[in-house]
Amino acid sequence: MAYELVVIGTSWGGLHALRRVLGGLPAKFDVxxxxxxxxxxxxxxxxxxxxxxxxxxxxxxxEDKTELEPGGVYVAPAxxxxxxxxxHLALSTEEPVRYSRPSIDVxxxxxxxxxxARTIGVIMTGANDDGxxxxxxxxxxxxxxxxxxxxxxxxxxxxxxxLKAVPDARVTPVEKMGTLIxxxxxxxxxxxxxxxxxxxxxxxxxxSSMKEQS
Numbered sequence: 001m002a003y004e005l006v007v008i009g010t011s012w013g014g015l016h017a018l019r020r021v022l023g024g025l026p027a028k029f030d031v032x033x034x035x036x037x038x039x040x041x042x043x044x045x046x047x048x049x050x051x052x053x054x055x056x057x058x059x060x061x062x063e064d065k066t067e068l069e070p071g072g073v074y075v076a077p078a079x080x081x082x083x084x085x086x087x088h089l090a091l092s093t094e095e096p097v098r099y100s101r102p103s104i105d106v107x108x109x110x111x112x113x114x115x116x117a118r119t120i121g122v123i124m125t126g127a128n129d130d131g132x133x134x135x136x137x138x139x140x141x142x143x144x145x146x147x148x149x150x151x152x153x154x155x156x157x158x159x160x161x162x163l164k165a166v167p168d169a170r171v172t173p174v175e176k177m178g179t180l181i182x183x184x185x186x187x188x189x190x191x192x193x194x195x196x197x198x199x200x201x202x203x204x205x206x207x208s209s210m211k212e213q214s
Contacts, residue, residue, distance in 0.1 A: 009158075099128075116143065121139070
């Protein structure tokens, strides 16, 4: 099954890490990337500009009902949870989760429910355990789990918590993460071309089965 969505979660030290990851993605990378970076409630739109300087992919701040386009990078706004739905993103002002809004767990769990095994989840540097539960949900649905090597993180708490939740996640330093993501997408497509295509009913049955098992 080919990957169709990348979700990235980070907090303390995330700007530097995100620049490295996005800068490592090829210019023709055509899978949408959703970024949840913990931000102060008074944060402005500067994060989008700071990331755009390091990638040829188009970076957007998410609005309600933003459509997911191939190769777009979508950044969670301050003070909103981001919910992933098939083909687009929704915003929510529900209560913070573990003191965070946006919450990485909220986005990752909704991504797992919407895209299942077609999801790549990435957890990077951060000073709390947000994202660990969501990454576990993605892995349970058959998606790929990637965690920044805690030894290379500005704050190791978040990646360490993610690895505790998903011990078999792929671990890599941040400077190699973009290449790894692109490689996983490319290989998933090659593998899919070599196998019979599932019908919509077969895909739906498979997703339902994975949800029941989790």
